[in-house]
Amino acid sequence: MKATPLDQERLLELQKIDTQILQAEHRRKSLPELAEITRLSDEIAELSRQRDEQAVEHSDIKRELAKAEEDVEQVRTRKKKDEARLASGTGSAKDLENLQHEVATLDRRIAALEEVELGVMVRFEEAGQALSALAEKISALESEKSAIDEVVNTKLAEIKDELVKLVADRKDLSSTIDGELIKLYEKIRSDRDGMGAAEIIRRRCTGCQLDLTAADAARFAASAADEVIRCEECRRILVRTADSGL
């Protein structure tokens, strides 16, 4: 294939732009912040699960507390009735004695139930504190995550601007290069990790980084300037420049 030396030079420029596009796309996918966001999201999900469990436990204890309060109240009501009857002084001496016994029993019962109530209150308090602690942790992680989200969005916007410019440059440049040469370049590029053309620098192919054999170097040096030459090792289009050493 033939192509003017100018087209070959432009092809190298095009390769530079294409390499920059690949690098920008790679940067976009591998921002270190993306891994950090994934880690934080996982942590938030796990803590939210724990918070939901804790909320269920908290409301279970709340019901338990209401029940314990009710138990104490019931016995207190019963005791008040007994005391009222004692105060009225109606009934036989035996009845009144029985009532006094009952009031003493109810006092002990109230004390025992109040003990239970207090225990439930302490557990309710603790469960509430655990719930608040989890909610605080989650909200701290969410702030951390949204700060990183902002950094990511800024970086992504910068990369996007860079890509828009590179793609526009690429379009302008490729429109000035012979179509057949572009076609060959694109075909090689898709087979060779995005690199279709390479400069020869000091008798070395900068595509595969292998030195030219003496025979190939001699052949390339003797080829017409508009002859499209290719690396015998990687098959990329080789562009000769002042640095080629041929």
Ligand SMILES: [Zn+2]
């Ligand atoms: Zn090569």
